[in-house]
Amino acid sequence: xxxxxxxxxxxxxxxxxxxxxxxxxxxxxxxxxxxxxxxxxxxxxxxxxxxxxxxxxxxxxxxxxxxxxxxxxxxxxxxxxxxxxxxxxxxxxxxxxxxxxxxxxxxxxxxxxxxxxxxxxxxxxxxxxxxxxxxxxxxxxxxxxxxxxxxxxxxxxxxxxxxxxxxxxxxxxxxxxxxxxxxxxxxxxxxxxxxxxxxxxxxxxxxxxxxxxxxxxxxxxxxxxxxxxxxxxxxxxxxxxxxxxxxxxxxxxxxxxxxxxxxxxxxxxxxxxxxxxxxxxxxxx
Amino acid sequence: xxxxxxxxxxxxxxxxxxxxxxxxxxxxxxxxxxxxxxxxxxxxxxxxxxxxxxxxxxxxxxxxxxxxxxxxxxxxxxxxxxxxxxxxxxxxxxxxxxxxxxxxxxxxxxxxxxxxxxxxxxxxxxxxxxxxxxxxxxxxxxxxxxxxxxxxxxxxxxxxxxxxxxxxxxxxxxxxxxxxxxxxxxxxxxxxxxxxxxxxxxxxxxxxxxxxxxxxxxxxxxxxxxxxxxxxxxxxxxxxxxxxxxxxxxxxxxxxxxxxxxx
Numbered sequence: 001x002x003x004x005x006x007x008x009x010x011x012x013x014x015x016x017x018x019x020x021x022x023x024x025x026x027x028x029x030x031x032x033x034x035x036x037x038x039x040x041x042x043x044x045x046x047x048x049x050x051x052x053x054x055x056x057x058x059x060x061x062x063x064x065x066x067x068x069x070x071x072x073x074x075x076x077x078x079x080x081x082x083x084x085x086x087x088x089x090x091x092x093x094x095x096x097x098x099x100x101x102x103x104x105x106x107x108x109x110x111x112x113x114x115x116x117x118x119x120x121x122x123x124x125x126x127x128x129x130x131x132x133x134x135x136x137x138x139x140x141x142x143x144x145x146x147x148x149x150x151x152x153x154x155x156x157x158x159x160x161x162x163x164x165x166x167x168x169x170x171x172x173x174x175x176x177x178x179x180x181x182x183x184x185x186x187x188x189x190x191x192x193x194x195x196x197x198x199x200x201x202x203x204x205x206x207x208x209x210x211x212x213x214x215x216x217x218x219x220x221x222x223x224x225x226x227x228x229x230x231x232x233x234x235x236x237x238x239x240x241x242x243x244x245x246x247x248x249x250x251x252x253x254x255x256x257x258x259x260x261x262x263x264x265x266x267x268x269x270x271x272x273x274x275x276x277x278x279x280x281x282x283x284x285x
Numbered sequence: 286x287x288x289x290x291x292x293x294x295x296x297x298x299x300x301x302x303x304x305x306x307x308x309x310x311x312x313x314x315x316x317x318x319x320x321x322x323x324x325x326x327x328x329x330x331x332x333x334x335x336x337x338x339x340x341x342x343x344x345x346x347x348x349x350x351x352x353x354x355x356x357x358x359x360x361x362x363x364x365x366x367x368x369x370x371x372x373x374x375x376x377x378x379x380x381x382x383x384x385x386x387x388x389x390x391x392x393x394x395x396x397x398x399x400x401x402x403x404x405x406x407x408x409x410x411x412x413x414x415x416x417x418x419x420x421x422x423x424x425x426x427x428x429x430x431x432x433x434x435x436x437x438x439x440x441x442x443x444x445x446x447x448x449x450x451x452x453x454x455x456x457x458x459x460x461x462x463x464x465x466x467x468x469x470x471x472x473x474x475x476x477x478x479x480x481x482x483x484x485x486x487x488x489x490x491x492x493x494x495x496x497x498x499x500x501x502x503x504x505x506x507x508x509x510x511x512x513x514x515x516x517x518x519x520x521x522x523x524x525x526x527x528x529x530x531x532x533x534x535x536x537x538x539x540x541x542x543x544x545x546x547x548x
Contacts, residue, residue, distance in 0.1 A: 076382070094298075108291055
């Protein structure tokens with residue numbers, strides 16, 4: 001593959017179930033080393049899209065290139081599988097085996113695997129290395145899934161809703177792991193329901209609704225929310241909350257401060273959150 | 286890692302998983318031994334003059350054990366693994382697909398040998414079973430068992446595509462196995478069954494496995510009491526081999542790694 005080629009390139013992707021298009025013409029490019037998050041409601045086509053890229057599903061139309069190859073052609077190629085790591089939704093564990101045994105066994109499938117003990121530590125399961133996998137909590141099982149996804153030192157990692165069911169603390173820790181992988185140059189395609197997760201991790205996000213990619217940008221700029229009107233809120237001396245929308249909030253607050261003769265009580269300045277923008281897009285779609 | 290070592294490692298992993306699930310170990314290994322205890326205690330008499338019933342019954346138990354280890358276990362376990370996404374997960378790794386089947390075959394072989402050994406030990410110690418006394422009989426024992434378990438294993442893999450969910454698998458598989466046991470001469474002397482039942486049983490491997498094993502554990506003088514007038518090892522070999530080929534063809538054409546909802 002040439003330097004600078006995209007890790008994933010998708011053009012006009014289509015997938016039809018019966019007569020209902022699940023994926024209806026998606027164009028997408030993910031650069032090498034990029035973390036890309038796919039957002040969208042349930043049934044929007046996220047998982048279908050990702051599973052086509054992973055070589056698990058056949059497509060009905062369009063062109064797809066993943067690490068320079070068409071997944072439909074190389075789905076059974078051991079060489080291509082060596083370079084791709086996959087964390088699926090709800091895959092089975094090997095109940096009677098320990099975490100260490102499972103990770104060491106999966107390492108055997110790869111020609112240049114990472115050190116199993118190091119990977120177990122990296123996903124935060126070091127204390128559980130000897131525990132049978134059926135004794136793990138939901139979040140710990142998910143970490144094991146990730147360990148199995150990265151044991152082969154993939155160039156490209158697919159993460160399908162990796163933190164569903166995590167408590168907030170576990171999610172933060174998990175984000176640290178993903179950032180760690182990102183800094184070591186792994187390309188990551190992530191699907192998630194959590195907008196804060198996309199915002200914290202992704203270089204770019206794509207929003208899928210009804211099988212189409214309706215927006216794609218850096219989380220900060222999605223839906224031009226960096227240019228949207230700011231909402232300024234404050235409390236009047238009578239204790240009433242007031243707010244105003246402004247395209248130039250700095251000037252607005254300077255005026256406000258002059259009116260109050262100093263500190264403005266309860267002052268906040270907000271722009272639409274990623275969630276606001278996202279929900280608006282989904283409603284409009 | 287070489288292909289052979291990968292296959293062995295997969296087999297080791299399957300066997301370890303089996304040995305650690307206590308219920309499975311109990312049912313698979315102890316059940317035939319318990320059955321022989323029960324039947325051996327009920328039927329203490331002889332058949333055909335001087336043949337101990339245990340001698341007859343043990344052949345059916347060995348064959349049943351092989352069928353359970355090969356056919357029943359895989360036809361239930363594989364749909365469950367498919368349902369739980371274990372197969373899909375393996376599919377997403379560079380593991381060559383044959384490695385999965387090698388793992389299953391090694392597990393089945395391990396269980397079959399262990400179970401048959403336990404069965405023969407219990408029958409010999411408690412009920413005075415006479416073990417084969419010539420090298421030729423042991424050789425027959427070996428090839429009938431090997432061919433039988435191969436047919437059963439392949440049938441189990443082929444049958445695994447039939448159950449739509451892991452949960453429905455036991456319901457699909459158990460009646461088939463149970464009926465085959467009743468009509469194939471496992472619990473009753475085969476020739477005492479109605480002839481239509483004998484004819485139906487003759488279409489399936491279990492009857493022929495039992496017959497081949499009878500030639501090992503019963504005296505040559507019992508041969509003329511078989512339906513065709515002899516143990517007919519040639520036909521045993523042919524029928525089991527045909528089942529191997531048919532089941533292998535089914536495996537290769539119908540095996541599913543993912544569930545229907547996976548598209």
